[in-house]
Amino acid sequence: MPSNATTVKPPTLRIMLFIHSLHAGGAERVAVDLANQWHIHGHDVIVVTQTDASGDVYELNRHIERVALNTAGLSGIMANLRRLYVLRKALQRYRPDIVLGMMTTASILSVIASTGLRTRVIATEHTHPPSQNLSSFWLKLRRRTYPRAAKVVALTRDTASWIVNHVPGSDMAVIPNAVHWPLADSEPKVTPPSRNGRCRLLAVGRLHTDKGFDILIDAFRDLAQVFPDWDLVILGEGTERERLQAQIDAAGLADRISMPGRVGNMRQWYQACDIYVLSSRVEGLSNSLLEAMACGMPSVAFDCETGPREIIRPDIDGLLVTPVEDPQALAAALSGLMHDKQARKTLASRAVDVRDRFSMRRVLSLWQEVFNDIQHHEKKE
Template identity: 40%
Template sequence: MSESVSTRKFGATSITGARIAIVVPALGAGGTEHVVNLIANHWARAGHKVTLITLEPPNVTPYYEFDPAIAITGLGVPPQRSSKLQSGLLVLRRIQRLRSAIRRAKPHLVLSFLTRMNVLTLLAATGLTVPVIVSERNNPALQPFGPLWKWLQNRLYPRAFGLVTMTQGALDHFPAKMRRRAWVIANAVDLPAGWQKKRGKNILAAVGRLTHQKGFDLLLEAFSKIAETYPEWKLVIWGEGDERPRLEAQRDALGLKARVEMPGVTPRPGLWVETADVFVLSSRYEGWGIVLLEAMAAGLPVVSFECEWGPGDMIKHSSDGILVPRGDVEALARALGEVLGDGALRERLAVTAEASARRYAPERILSEWDALASCALKHAAATRWLQDA
């Protein structure tokens, strides 16, 4: 048994002196990457040796700032368009390099994020005596997922020490054999340090990757229905992604080029909260929707599709936000018109939203991750998994 771990006590909600490997595809801008940033920094500052393993090249600069004590290992095998044969070879290369990286890190615990990465991690850890926890960060029922990956997920997830989802709805989607040990841990809200309110320019903000999932095409259609009624308001969609050309073409076809801005990713994480006056989430589905929670914590009135899952956990309709049926463009347009046209309503929603968001303070959510890690490490110690290689 490792001396650095065996001489320490694992409390009910705390751990000390562990080596932890966190596996995630990339460290760019996004909700999962933000969560990884919070957890990794928290554990590093608590005295653990944290290694981040990504598919990115070794020299890529993370979007979020990490504690200097954290080791970042880029495997140099990022996603890329290729033939089926090349894709298969690339998957094998990822598994091989991931396995080598895990062995070098000698972790007492491996925590993996996102479905395909979870599958790769479980394959890479086959035969290694280390507990692996997998975390689902999206809607498992609706996210695009090929039949081979689905088959691998069904076969491999039962091997994991445990499964983490952000909502009970997502967890209930998985069969019992995949959730023998399971945790529901919501996302924490963490606004940028030193942010300032620079509001009053009538900005309706939306944030997310420019993908089909985020429903910005539905948002553009909804905004086009109320744009003439509220000429003083403009829509700003923050984010980047493959759908940009199509969304820009749709915006221009709707005659909204002067009313809709798409400036890309903010220079620093979360700075969009400074200039927004109202926030809207138009996703077709979500795992959680961290930007919605960030908007609420920043004291913004919010309007959201009630997509599965996340928004319904955060918002109590008409109290701290407005929920509309998922995908209903007419209902979204009406709700946005209601909020944009009523300053008193915006103020009331903003005050209650900020109060509601305090339920997701980082210290509370991170204590749940501590409890999860403590459980895994205790089990590993009991089954003699905490042995130095």
């Protein structure tokens, strides 16, 4: 018999996302993804940044209003007072139901700027707090402001536990990043070089010490002679390029390790390589690891304090390596997979489960639960 039940559509919300910029970065990408999806689902979305649009890497839906506060590059207490002033003006002008502060300082500023307004603030943490380089000033402000936020969202359970213990009074929720599937191409498009019968390890990320590419280079140096038909590709840009290139040259591996820079056609690169390696010392929740697994890549990652362990199911769809920051341990794990093509195929066949486990549909439903909870508490007040 047909059901008489009707689906109740969630109320339309005016949602403001506040983030420093839309330049390259994981949180920036997540902000654009969420903004675009919420717009598609009928919400009124505004994205507020401190920078203008000239350096944008990620593309907002053209119907989403983009507001630039032009407060980037300022420093000191007066600069932050200026940021609070112009952000509060934006809140008063647009009167959002919910403000999403993307990352720690944006979250703190959002809570303070919304004081006395009806806007509800959701603070978010995109990196594990112990790995952040925050001054005592911002640490104190986080302890004062997060308990005033309507919700604090962490990417992982471990980060949520840390905040509960170190920022008491925070109302926590855990929402991971969604995996992009199918992966969309963007600029710059760089064609992977021909394999010519060779195999490849692939690593992706900012060229920054947190990503541990120096450890990966040391590990590959130990593997290079044993596996003469394997190469290593590191995709990304950052401040550590010169130092990493010097390390590669000193190891005599310039013809085996390449750093082509940032590319936009990631799916083509994932498909052109054989094993994905995440050598990070610290992680939030790795978008590149999710993408690699969605593309069917067997993956090896250090079991750092947060992140990979919530994505990889050990020996089912990838390998977790301990101790962290140990190039010999990483080399040993990689060696086993490089030797065993069938093991790579087995892990790859199960890795694609992340398409469902971290689907946008599931992530949006978790965000809707947060919105519903905030509105429920608002009605009780």
